[in-house]
Amino acid sequence: MNTQTDTSLIRNFSIVAHIDHGKSTISDRILELTHTVEQRDLYKQMLDSMDIEQERGITIKSNAVRVLYDADDGKQYQFNLIDTPGHVDFTYEVSRSLAACEGAVLVVDATQGVEAQTVSNALLAMNADLEIVPAINKIDLPSAEPEQVRAEIEEVLAIPADDAVCVSGKTGEGIHDLLESIVYLIPPPTGDASAPLKALILDSYFDAYRGVVAMVRIFDGSIRAGDRLLMMAEGQPFLAEEVGVKRPLEQPLPQLGMGEVGYLVTGLKDPALVKTGDTITGESRRCVEPCPGYHEAKPMVFTGIFPVDNKYYENLRDALEKLKVNDPSLTWTPETSVALGFGFRVGFLGLLHMEVVKERLEREFDLDLIATSPSVDYHVYLTDGQMIEVTSPQDLPVPEKIERIEEPYLKATVIVPPDYVGAVMQLLVDHRGTSTDMVYLSEKSVEMHFDIPLAELILDFFDQLKSRTKGYASLDYEFSDYAPSPLVKLDILLAGEEVDALSFIVHRDKAYQLGRGLCDKLKEIIPRQQFEVPIQGAIGNKIISRSTVKAHRKDVLAKCYGGDITRKRKLLEKQKEGKKRMKSIGRVDVPQEAFLAVLKVDDE
Amino acid sequence: MSIGALYVHVPFCARKCSYCDFASEATRADDPRMDGYLDERIAELDRCRGLGMLGSCKTAYLGGGTPTFLGAARLGTLASRIRTSCPNLTEFSCEANPDSLTEKVIATLRDAGVTRISIGVQSLDDEELRCLGRIHTADQARACVTVAVTAGLNVSVDLMCAIPRQTDESWQQTLHEVIALGVGHVSVYPLAIEEGTPFGKRYGDDTPPWNDEDVQARRMECAERLLAAADLIRYEVASYARDGRQCAHNIAYWTGVPYLGLGPGAASMLDAPTYEVARDLFDWLPPRPHDASRMRFSTLDAEVEFLSAREAWAEDLMLGMRLTRGIEEGRLEAVPDTRDDLLARGLVERAGGRLVPTHDGWLLGNELFAALWDCR
Numbered sequence: 001m002n003t004q005t006d007t008s009l010i011r012n013f014s015i016v017a018h019i020d021h022g023k024s025t026i027s028d029r030i031l032e033l034t035h036t037v038e039q040r041d042l043y044k045q046m047l048d049s050m051d052i053e054q055e056r057g058i059t060i061k062s063n064a065v066r067v068l069y070d071a072d073d074g075k076q077y078q079f080n081l082i083d084t085p086g087h088v089d090f091t092y093e094v095s096r097s098l099a100a101c102e103g104a105v106l107v108v109d110a111t112q113g114v115e116a117q118t119v120s121n122a123l124l125a126m127n128a129d130l131e132i133v134p135a136i137n138k139i140d141l142p143s144a145e146p147e148q149v150r151a152e153i154e155e156v157l158a159i160p161a162d163d164a165v166c167v168s169g170k171t172g173e174g175i176h177d178l179l180e181s182i183v184y185l186i187p188p189p190t191g192d193a194s195a196p197l198k199a200l201i202l203d204s205y206f207d208a209y210r211g212v213v214a215m216v217r218i219f220d221g222s223i224r225a226g227d228r229l230l231m232m233a234e235g236q237p238f239l240a241e242e243v244g245v246k247r248p249l250e251q252p253l254p255q256l257g258m259g260e261v262g263y264l265v266t267g268l269k270d271p272a273l274v275k276t277g278d279t280i281t282g283e284s285r286r287c288v289e290p291c292p293g294y295h296e297a298k299p300m301v302f303t304g305i306f307p308v309d310n311k312y313y314e315n316l317r318d319a320l321e322k323l324k325v326n327d328p329s330l331t332w333t334p335e336t337s338v339a340l341g342f343g344f345r346v347g348f349l350g351l352l353h354m355e356v357v358k359e360r361l362e363r364e365f366d367l368d369l370i371a372t373s374p375s376v377d378y379h380v381y382l383t384d385g386q387m388i389e390v391t392s393p394q395d396l397p398v399p400e401k402i403e404r405i406e407e408p409y410l411k412a413t414v415i416v417p418p419d420y421v422g423a424v425m426q427l428l429v430d431h432r433g434t435s436t437d438m439v440y441l442s443e444k445s446v447e448m449h450f451d452i453p454l455a456e457l458i459l460d461f462f463d464q465l466k467s468r469t470k471g472y473a474s475l476d477y478e479f480s481d482y483a484p485s486p487l488v489k490l491d492i493l494l495a496g497e498e499v500d501a502l503s504f505i506v507h508r509d510k511a512y513q514l515g516r517g518l519c520d521k522l523k524e525i526i527p528r529q530q531f532e533v534p535i536q537g538a539i540g541n542k543i544i545s546r547s548t549v550k551a552h553r554k555d556v557l558a559k560c561y562g563g564d565i566t567r568k569r570k571l572l573e574k575q576k577e578g579k580k581r582m583k584s585i586g587r588v589d590v591p592q593e594a595f596l597a598v599l600k601v602d603d604e
Numbered sequence: 605m606s607i608g609a610l611y612v613h614v615p616f617c618a619r620k621c622s623y624c625d626f627a628s629e630a631t632r633a634d635d636p637r638m639d640g641y642l643d644e645r646i647a648e649l650d651r652c653r654g655l656g657m658l659g660s661c662k663t664a665y666l667g668g669g670t671p672t673f674l675g676a677a678r679l680g681t682l683a684s685r686i687r688t689s690c691p692n693l694t695e696f697s698c699e700a701n702p703d704s705l706t707e708k709v710i711a712t713l714r715d716a717g718v719t720r721i722s723i724g725v726q727s728l729d730d731e732e733l734r735c736l737g738r739i740h741t742a743d744q745a746r747a748c749v750t751v752a753v754t755a756g757l758n759v760s761v762d763l764m765c766a767i768p769r770q771t772d773e774s775w776q777q778t779l780h781e782v783i784a785l786g787v788g789h790v791s792v793y794p795l796a797i798e799e800g801t802p803f804g805k806r807y808g809d810d811t812p813p814w815n816d817e818d819v820q821a822r823r824m825e826c827a828e829r830l831l832a833a834a835d836l837i838r839y840e841v842a843s844y845a846r847d848g849r850q851c852a853h854n855i856a857y858w859t860g861v862p863y864l865g866l867g868p869g870a871a872s873m874l875d876a877p878t879y880e881v882a883r884d885l886f887d888w889l890p891p892r893p894h895d896a897s898r899m900r901f902s903t904l905d906a907e908v909e910f911l912s913a914r915e916a917w918a919e920d921l922m923l924g925m926r927l928t929r930g931i932e933e934g935r936l937e938a939v940p941d942t943r944d945d946l947l948a949r950g951l952v953e954r955a956g957g958r959l960v961p962t963h964d965g966w967l968l969g970n971e972l973f974a975a976l977w978d979c980r
Contacts, residue, residue, distance in 0.1 A: 530964065
């Protein structure tokens with residue numbers, strides 16, 4: 001029985017945009033207009049199913065939804081709408097999703113114009129040979145300038161924008177035109193339905209009952225439930241237990257044919273075996289070449305994560321393992337700190353990823369956690385010729401044993417109005433960045449390219465960029481290479497005791513400034529205690545900065561309202577609750593946020 | 605089954621002060637609800653007496669709100685009923701505000717059996733009083749204190765420190781004047797910015813410079829020094845008295861004496877036998893769990909806190925440390941770690957078989973109290 005859909009009626013596409021340009025609202029409108037989701041059932045941004053995604057308005061996981069569109073030509077088309085992550089931390093995931101498409105709808109905010117991720121996403125889409133359908137969104141806003149934005153798209157991206165559709169995700173205006181454009185502009189998939197199976201894994205998630213479920217795009221061949229299949233990179237055979245599509249709830253089908261996108265229940269219980277970007281083929285009848293572009297997601301940022309109370313160490317491990325099930329990019333190794341006890345050094349794709357994971361650990365697993373300053377993966381060359389990777393300041397060997405340290409550099413792009421070029425240049429100088437070139441995209445925007453150490457970017461670079469450019473600048477980056485730098489370890493002493501969890505690897509020339517900044521910031525964060533607490537910054541044995549938390553002078557409830565002791569005691573208990581969330585280091589009670597103080601040091 | 609102390613709450617004021625979050629309501633002097641209130645309290649007192657609760661009650665306290673806002677007639681009636689309901693009173697205090705503490709009210713209170721008057725002076729600087737939202741002047745305060753002292757009553761004044769406009773000099777000035785007025789008792793409270801009050805709304809979680817903890821500490825230390833020089837010795841966190849003028853009712857709160865509060869917002873602390881009797885008085889009181897040895901409740905919350913014997917014991921330790929004389933060292937024998945820790949931290953010291961709070965233990969009392977309450 002041949003159930004292969006006529007491929008000329010299939011359109012696979014992504015919607016890409018700079019953050020907040022309205023990608024998710026347009027997706028919602030498409031679901032609504034094609035009656036995939038009835039309005040009454042539609043909750044805001046249907047595709048983003050995780051709490052935190054909804055709260056922050058960002059997409060973390062990829063997803064693919066099938067919608068059936070009755071076009072003006074009288075035919076019914078199968079649209080596979082592939083939603084991609086929308087943040088620079090998840091560039092690899094985006095590239096895999098795009099590889100599953102023939103086209104991309106490029107959403108540009110009619111009030112903001114082209115921004116950094118508009119450019120980077122458009123470039124990713126063009127590199128993936130996708131047909132781009134520009135959509136100018138938010139045209140319902142009074143400040144919308146669609147003609148200006150159209151010109152920018154042509155000028156900056158060299159994409160013909162005559163066909164750009166003006167839409168409003170909010171009111172639904174123009175969405176019908178957009179759907180028609182998708183039919184006419186985006187080519188149908190091509191492939192060989194009778195060739196051996198070749199399917200790309202876009203993403204996967206874990207289902208407690210069925211194991212790992214992969215989202216796949218079929219390039220050649222087909223998958224039927226019951227087929228014996230193979231993960232090519234992993235070399236893992238498995239049985240296709242079920243296939244189907246999301247509309248957006250799962251709907252099982254007898255098969256997924258060539259050109260289609262859907263889900264595949266693998267029955268595998270270990271999420272590590274199902275990797276985004278891997279190729280699925282037949283166990284016995286294998287395709288010759290896997291899908292190109294596969295590599296393992298590599299963590300960029302590392303932090304120590306410790307339970308405030310060490311008895312929750314095992315709970316933290318369990319929680320990490322549970323999260324990893326749906327987030328295979330998470331990596332960790334056990335870490336021990338004199339100050340914080342037992343915890344983990346966790347690797348993340350970026351700072352946003354780190355924040356989201358920490359928040360989920362605390363919220364979904366009810367853990368009180370301390371995160372330490374983010375670090376990158378340093379390559380430390382020892383005098384004996386050996387190279388070691390150091391992701392935690394406390395693992396840095398003594399200076400005598402170090403020949404040199406190399407740190408990861410990024411190629412970064414900032415798009416900013418010309419008025420702010422000077423401010424960005426200054427920021428680059430402050431953060432050891434070097435400008436490589438600068439292109440005027442239009443009268444209104446300049447694209448600046450520069451090299452910058454990743455370690456600088458993960459501190460307050462992005463916040464500073466936003467504040468120094470009044471929010472106009474947008475940033476995008478990718479890893480480039482390792483390069484040597486004169487780096488030193490800055491230690492912090494509280495009441496004369498070195499606190500390993502507060503140590504930080506920093507460029508020699510910035511150590512003094514950061515030492516001062518950290519001492520001052522910690523003085524603000526650490527509450528007054530019964531005794532004066534000196535805070536010192538040190539490199540080796542040399543003290544380079546200091547500040548002092550004054551001793552507590554008065555902490556007593558004097559007034560007694562007609563013998564209301566209960567109220568007094570409740571206040572005491574509330575105070576104690578606050579203390580419990582702090583970490584006792586020696587005699588000093590240190591609040592959790594102190595360990596991330598380095599992120600809040602204002603270097604001005 | 606009798607209590608040791610009685611508190612009667614008068615929840616009316618001419619105006620609500622900017623810092624006050626206690627149960628009281630600003631109203632007109634002719635508010636008819638005051639009569640209804642009076643009838644309720646008198647009825648309660650009669651029932652208490654009928655139940656035999658007041659036989660050994662040693663101290664009574666008419667607090668506010670502003671008791672003197674009731675006016676001489678109503679206040680006289682209430683005070684007399686309290687006096688006659690408690691045949692064995694040795695101390696009977698009434699709170700007063702300078703704007704309503706007239707000579708007539710003073711005479712009425714004295715005639716009704718009140719022995720002690722606690723006047724809300726707060727400050728003797730008009731500008732500071734205005735900032736607190738007080739409705740009286742410094743001169744009114746001086747005058748009524750003088751009248752009350754002259755009338756032969758034990759007079760206490762309440763003072764506030766770390767308030768807007770206050771300087772070290774104006775604070776000293778207020779203290780000197782109060783001493784010169786010849787009072788036998790002074791209470792000193794640093795202003796606490798409470799949620800929901802005008803100050804709380806204005807400052808939120810921020811601390812204005814005038815209320816900084818260093819300022820509070822400095823003013824409290826200054827008060828202790830100046831008052832001591834005038835033989836007004838600190839006997840509790842916030843209370844100073846000449847010898848023999850300590851407030852017995854106040855001390856009852858810190859020494860585990862059962863007390864009954866009447867009126868909205870009044871707090872009670874009862875032991876098992878007195879609680880059983882009180883259940884006949886307040887029908888909303890739930891039955892006592894068999895392991896509860898101390899009950900605390902306020903009529904406003906209509907909620908009872910049941911404390912086990914161990915909790916009551918820890919609470920007594922904590923409350924005992926509010927007093928300058930501290931507690932007998934033997935009472936901490938069961939918790940030697942806590943005792944040693946408090947000694948090591950310099951919060952308490954030994955004095956004649958007792959553990960007494962040090963200077964730090966006074967100003968950082970919450971550390972001390974929390975450690976003792978943790979012994980429960």
